[in-house]
Amino acid sequence: MTPFTDPSRTDSGTAADAPDESLRRALGVNRRRFLSTCTAVAAGAVAAPVFGASPVLAHDGGRDHDHDHGRGQILVPADKRGIILYTVRDATARDPLASDLPSGFREVFKQLSRHGYRQVEFAGYNQHANAPGGATLESVQGARLLRSWLDEYGLRAQGNHGFIPSSWPLTTADKDTFKKHLEIANILGMDHMGTGGDPTGSSYRADWDVAADKWNALGAIAHREGIKLYTHNHDSAYGFLLDGGPLDDQGRPTRSSGIRKLEYFLEVTDPKVVWLEMDIFWAHVAQYKFREYTAHDGSTRKNVFDPAGLVVRNNRRYPLFHAKDGVVSTTNGMGYDMVPFGTGVIDYTTFFSRVGQRNYHNPMIEDDNSPSASDPSQSLREAKISYDNLAALRKRRH
Numbered sequence: 071m072t073p074f075t076d077p078s079r080t081d082s083g084t085a086a087d088a089p090d091e092s093l094r095r096a097l098g099v100n101r102r103r104f105l106s107t108c109t110a111v112a113a114g115a116v117a118a119p120v121f122g123a124s125p126v127l128a129h130d131g132g133r134d135h136d137h138d139h140g141r142g143q144i145l146v147p148a149d150k151r152g153i154i155l156y157t158v159r160d161a162t163a164r165d166p167l168a169s170d171l172p173s174g175f176r177e178v179f180k181q182l183s184r185h186g187y188r189q190v191e192f193a194g195y196n197q198h199a200n201a202p203g204g205a206t207l208e209s210v211q212g213a214r215l216l217r218s219w220l221d222e223y224g225l226r227a228q229g230n231h232g233f234i235p236s237s238w239p240l241t242t243a244d245k246d247t248f249k250k251h252l253e254i255a256n257i258l259g260m261d262h263m264g265t266g267g268d269p270t271g272s273s274y275r276a277d278w279d280v281a282a283d284k285w286n287a288l289g290a291i292a293h294r295e296g297i298k299l300y301t302h303n304h305d306s307a308y309g310f311l312l313d314g315g316p317l318d319d320q321g322r323p324t325r326s327s328g329i330r331k332l333e334y335f336l337e338v339t340d341p342k343v344v345w346l347e348m349d350i351f352w353a354h355v356a357q358y359k360f361r362e363y364t365a366h367d368g369s370t371r372k373n374v375f376d377p378a379g380l381v382v383r384n385n386r387r388y389p390l391f392h393a394k395d396g397v398v399s400t401t402n403g404m405g406y407d408m409v410p411f412g413t414g415v416i417d418y419t420t421f422f423s424r425v426g427q428r429n430y431h432n433p434m435i436e437d438d439n440s441p442s443a444s445d446p447s448q449s450l451r452e453a454k455i456s457y458d459n460l461a462a463l464r465k466r467r468h
Contacts, residue, residue, distance in 0.1 A: 142464035142465050142466065142467055143464060143465040144428075144461075144463070144464060145418075145419065145422040145423065145428060145463040145464060145465055146422065146428060146433055146460055146461070146463055147428060147429060148186070148188060148461070149188045149189075150188075150189065150428065150429070150431065150432055150433065151186065151187055151188055151189065151433070151435075151457060151460055151461060152187060152188070152189030152190060152191060152228055152432055152433065152434040152435065153182060153187050153189075153190060153191070153434055153435040153436070153453055153456070153457070154190070154191040154192075154193055154229075154231070154392065154434045154435070154436045155178070155190055155191065155192055155193050156193035156231070156266075156436065156438070157435060157436050157437050157438075157440050157449060157452075157453060157456075158178055158182075158440065158441070158449045158450055158453055159193065159441060159449075160441035160442075160446065160449055161173060161177075161178045161181075161449055161450055162174060162175055162178050162196075162197045162198070162201075163196075163197060163198050164198055164446070165198050165200050166198065166200050166201055167200050169446065171446055171447055171450075172450060173198060173201060174197045174198055174200075174201025174202060174203075175197050175201065175202075175203070175207070175216060175219060176201070176202050176203075176219045177201075178450075179219050179220060179222075179223045179225055180223050181450055182223075182225065182450075182453065183223035183224055183225055185450075185453060185454045185457045186457050186458075186461060187225065187435075187453075187457055188224065188225060188226060189225065189226050189227075189228045189432060189434070190220070190225055190226075190227055190228065191227075191228055191229040191230065191231070191390070191434045192227065192229070192230035192231070192232065192258075193230070193231045193232075193266065194208070194230070194231070194232060195207040195208040195212060195213075195216070195230075195232075195254075196208070202215075203215050203216075208254070209254075210250075210253060210254065210257065212254075213253075213254040213257040213258050214257055216258060217257055217258050217259065220258070220259070226259060227255075227258040227259055227260045228260060228261065228262060228390065228432050228434070229260060229262040229263060229264055229300065229347070229390055229432075229434070230251075230255060230258075230260065230263055230264065231264060231265055231266035231302065232251055232263065232264075232265065233247055233248060233251045233265075234248075234264075234265040234267070234288070235247070235248050235288070238280065238283075238284045240287070245291075248288065248291065249291070249295075251263065252291070252292055252295040252297055253295075255295075255297050256295060256296065256297065260297065261297070261298055261389070262297065262298045262299075262300050262345065262347075262389060262390060262432075263292060263297050263298075263299060263300070264299060264300035264301060264302055264345075264347055264390075265300075265301055265302055266302050267301075267302065267304075268301065268302070268303060268304060268306065268307040268331075268332075269281035269282070269284075269285055269301050269307075269335055271306070273309065273310075273311065273312045273331065274311075274312050274313075274322055274323065275311055275312065275313040275323070275334065276322075278311065278331060278334055278335055278338070279338065281335070282335060282338040282339045285299070285301065285335075285339055285344050286339055286340050286343060286344060289339070289340060289343030289344040289345075290340075290343050292343070293342065293343045298345045298389060299343065299344060299345060300344075300345040300346055300347045300389070300390060301335075301344075301345075301346055301347070302346075302347045302349060302392070303332055303346070303347075303348060303349050303352055303353065303356075304349065304352045305352045305353075305355040305356040305359060305360075305404070306331075306356075307330075307331050307332045307335075307356075308330050308331065308332055308352075308353055308356035308357075308360065308375055308377075309330065309331060309356060309359070309360045310326040310328065310329070310330055310331070310360060310363040310373075311326055311327070311329050311330065311331050311333075311334050312324060312325065312326055313325075313326060313327050313329070313334075314326070314327060314366040315364070315365075315366045315367075315368070324364075325363075325364045325365060325366050325368070326363040326364060326365065326366075327365070327366065328363055328365065328371060328373050330356075330360070330375065332346070333380065336384055336387060341386070341387055344387075345387055345388070345389055345390075346384075346387050346388050347388070347389075347390035347391065347392065347434075348377065348380075348381060348388050348390075348391050348392070349391075349392040349394070349436070350377060350391055350392060350393060350394065350416065350418075350421060351392065351394040351395065351396055351406065351408060351416065351436075352392075353375070353377035354377060354396070354405070354406065354416055355404045355405055355406060356375050356377075357374060357375040357376070357377060357405075358404065358405030358406070359403070359404065359405070360375060361373065361374055361375075377421070378420070378421045378424040378425055379424075381424075381425045382424060382425055382426075385425065385426070385427055385430075386430070388425075388431065389430065389431065389432060390431070390432045390433075390434060391431060391432070391433045391434065392433075392434055392436045393411055393418065393433040393434060393435050393436065393456075393460065394408060394411060394435070394436045394437055394438070395408070395409050395410065395411045395412060395413060395414030395415075395416050395418075395437075396408050396409060396414045396415065396416055397409050397413075397414045397415055398415055408437060408438055408439050409437070409439075410437050410440070410452040410455050410456050410459075411435050411437070411455075411456035411459050411460055412455070412456060412458070412459020412460065412462070413455070413459070418463060419463055419464070419465070419466060422463060422465075423465050423466065433460065435453065435456045435457065435460060437449075437452060437456065440452045440453070
């Protein structure tokens with residue numbers, strides 16, 4: 071497959087040996103926060119976050135100025151602060167007849183708007199059957215209703231983790247359903263539409279070539295409808311591609327050039343029609359997990375992943391981020407346990423400062439663990455905490 075050339079990319083695409091780095095550096099954590107977290111681990115467990123204790127926990131009061139009373143440049147402008155509704159999925163699924171808490175899309179939109187959010191990313195269009203509009207709004211009429219509520223509360227839809235056809239080549243039914251979702255996206259006013267999964271779960275280059283062909287075709291369809299189609303990552307997509315060396319008994323390569331799977335995907339997809347949403351948490355998990363690979367010659371080489379560096383080299387390919395935070399874990403194999411944004415150790419001040427283009431990127435708050443069976447108000451409460459912390463991020467003064 072002939073790679074597409076991205077003029078913003080400056081590296082060769084082949085990872086070189088990287089010097090060994092400490093766990094702290096691999097996790098992207100400053101020394102003070104790392105040591106304090108590891109002290110808690112040594113005591114038996116990472117302490118539960120104390121909301122309000124972080125130095126960046128200061129509500130910005132809705133200001134949208136480049137600088138705020140000498141505190142420095144705001145890293146995420148007010149109109150770019152978003153949340154994926156998966157974070158508050160318990161609230162949209164809540165029965166309004168059985169609770170006084172916000173329930174269903176309309177009431178959740180109202181509450182998120184009060185928190186300060188100006189963007190939302192959908193995770194499907196289903197809610198509780200007793201909420202206004204009924205159980206599913208995955209239709210043209212449902213999209214018009216959703217759009218009226220978004221407009222009512224000053225929110226903009228910026229994406230959806232929704233339907234990507236499983237068939238390839240596309241079946242007629244899948245293509246029609248895909249086009250229906252593009253129509254819904256346009257009614258909702260989205261610039262982007264995507265998925266919550268990786269292009270393929272495989273580690274083999276041949277499978278990523280097939281995925282690239284499929285995404286180029288889907289992206290072209292979306293482009294004709296004025297939509298940017300994006301894929302989303304978990305940690306494995308930033309693992310190393312198997313693309314050479316001795317073949318196994320099924321004829322598949324067993325070793326790597328050192329290029330990561332989504333790095334290769336960026337090279338072989340058309341930058342005019344295929345886009346990516348980096349989940350920054352999972353990218354940092356990949357930084358922790360995938361530090362060595364077996365080269366084609368059988369040697370073991372080190373290459374520590376730099377999530378912000380990859381974005382910088384491909385900046386316009388990453389219009390969206392998932393902004394989720396974590397505290398250090400030495401026991402779960404991932405390096406992190408997920409926590410509300412701004413209460414963990416991932417250095418978002420440095421990340422957003424490095425990638426720049428703050429009026430282009432759209433960070434979406436996400437916390438998979440916010441819904442609680444024992445505390446029904448938790449997800450919306452933590453959404454407010456996360457918003458305040460996102461709004462408080464300022465570029466460091468030198």
